[in-house]
Amino acid sequence: EVQLVESGGVVVQPGGSLRLSCAASGFTFDDYAMHWVRQAPGKGLEWVSLISWDGGSTYYADSVKGRFTISRDNSKNSLYLQMNSLRAEDTALYYCAKDGAGGDYYFDYWGQGTLVTVSS
């Protein structure tokens, strides 16, 4: 059974930093690209970032480019999101999602999310 478990969400002040983690199990982690998707309270889904199976390629939404860094450790079956210079508008539930296939950009499994609140 595929499982994705996010952690690391807390309340952080504007301008602060945070690292989210996602522990994956139930599939061959290093065979798949992975994504972060977020959802602000009461709002829709927003794609945040994508990392290739080997970590060699990364992509970001314009809203987080230059502030967030996605990474992975295939030896630990783990995905990460380093978030710097946090803003109030980054407040959201952050989901880790598995890419469905090689480069088809759909999300076939999702975690339950970890809540990041940016507030003073």
Added chain:
Amino acid sequence: QSALTQPASVSGSPGQSITISCTGTSSDVGGYNYVSWYQQHPGKAPKLMIYEVSNRPSGVSNRFSGSKSGNTASLTISGLQAEDEADYYCSSYTSSSTHVVFGGGTKLTVL
């Protein structure tokens, strides 16, 4: 403003069929067969319902179907049931630097 345009809400009675549209451009929906649809119940994570425009994952009811014409993709739910009441989101690959875009979401109400 979302990159893909969906109606804010749709409704239907049990047993009826409804269609949710998702309009983009030739740089996303119209240019690639990488449209997917997600169902999200309140307080739950999204669930993949359709991928690559019209493919259904294992375990998803065949009452759900997807299609595309030009720059607009559609999700059709036939034989509407109470448990279909949820938010629905479309997503597409985009040739822009961001790679993935979502629609703003559509709230489906089963009357």
